[in-house]
Amino acid sequence: MSWNGPPSYGGAPLPTDAATHARKARVRRRTWWLVGTMPLVVVLVVLGVRLTFLAPIASSAKDDYDASDYQGAETSYEGQKTMNIVDPWKAHYNAGTAGAATQDSWALYDATSSLHTAYELAHDESPEVRCMIQTNLSLTYELTGDSDLAYSQDAAAELEAVEDALAAREAGQDYDESVLDPDGDGTEVDPDELRATADDYAQYAQQEFATAEQIRGWPDCAQSEQTPEQEEQDEAAVQRLQDKQQQAEDARPPEEGEGDPQEGEGGESEDDGGESEEPQTEAEREEQERQEKLDEQNSDAQDEQEELEQEYNNLYGDEPGSGGESGDDSGGGGTKNW
The missing domain is CATH 1.20.1050 (Glutathione S-transferase Yfyf (Class Pi); Chain A, domain 2)
Structure with missing residues (x-):
């Protein structure tokens, strides 16, 4: 029995060192391109998610406000402060307005802070x-x-x-x-x-x-x-x-002790001792105070x-x-x- 030799392949010759080098360079360029554009892709995805959920959250918060659930509305609007990048003042304005509507002492302090921020962010808005x-x-x-x-x-x-x-x-x-x-x-x-x-x-x-x-x-x-x-x-x-x-x-x-002439005059008498100056009358003392x-x-x-x-x-x-x-x-x- 005789063995056949290895088959011969037609077409392009086997890659040389230069061709291998070029192929690796292309792979590196593609890798760096993917790595370089990845942050932009992530930003676009996050932006899309934010914009997708922004409208439903705003609608829910408005429903709470209309139903006099001001605390619930404030909580929802607070969550929008980092989501609304188109009109950032709106979330602060809505959160501050809802917080003020609760008329809770602590909520009022937070409301003033939110409304101050809204005013600053709206510097380019209409009067x-x-x-x-x-x-x-x-x-x-x-x-x-x-x-x-x-x-x-x-x-x-x-x-x-x-x-x-x-x-x-x-x-x-x-x-x-x-x-x-x-x-x-x-x-x-x-x-x-x-x-x-x-x-x-x-x-x-x-x-x-x-x-x-x-x-x-x-x-x-x-x-x-x-x-x-x-x-x-x-x-x-x-x-x-x-x-x-x-x-x-x-x-x-x-x-x-204010308004007690006897106590006031007595105190003056003791403090002043033998001074010859006449003590003030009640009317004069009240006017001075x-x-x-x-x-x-x-x-x-x-x-x-x-x-x-x-x-x-x-x-x-x-x-x-x-x-x-x-x-x-x-x-x-x-x-x-x-």
Whole structure:
């Protein structure tokens, strides 16, 4: 038996070293091309997923808002903040508006932050859009002021009850022990702490009402088209905020011992000793205290306004307005920084 030799192959010759080199180079180029375009592919996929789910989430959030489920709406809108890359201000605006609608104390603070961000992101939008954000931001500060003023008034009412109970006990009269020791553990309420709390929150409220008024003076609403009805509503809102600032000022409790002429005059007599100068009358002392408080308030207000104007100039390159040019029916006008 004889063996046949190996078959011979026709066509192209076996690859040489140069051909192998060229083929490897092509493979490397294709690999690098795939690697280089992979980030772009990933971005496009992520963008597509975001845009796909954006509309359903927005629709669901709107349904929650319309159903007065403001907390649910806020949660949904919060999730859109990183998804909406086309109009990024909208998610912040919607989240802030929904949070403010809850009127929850902590949610109001988050709402102001979201609306401030929305206003900054909408710098290239129309005056109508920025006016809409401006209006809701002012309203949110006003709601925060309402909450703080109510807290101050509650503390002031408790302070009055405690002081009455202390006076009754000192005079040997009947009093409600639960007013002084509400927990029944022997720890009495500190009237000084109540007074400080009532005063602090009244000042917070006054500042927040002033901020709401100042925001109303921003130029966007003045640059947008407004109906006469909207202008009237805005003027009414300005007046409302000014009234609330005065209400917050009036809610501040008097200092301890203020208004007690005998105690005050006695203290002066002991401190002054044998001085020949006549003691102040009650009316003179009250007028002096009123003037000192007024001077202090004017100084604080001036410093605050200068800070606000500087902040506004840094952000927008112009001084804030001073009126209420908002197109919302419950707006306001004035000055105050957070």
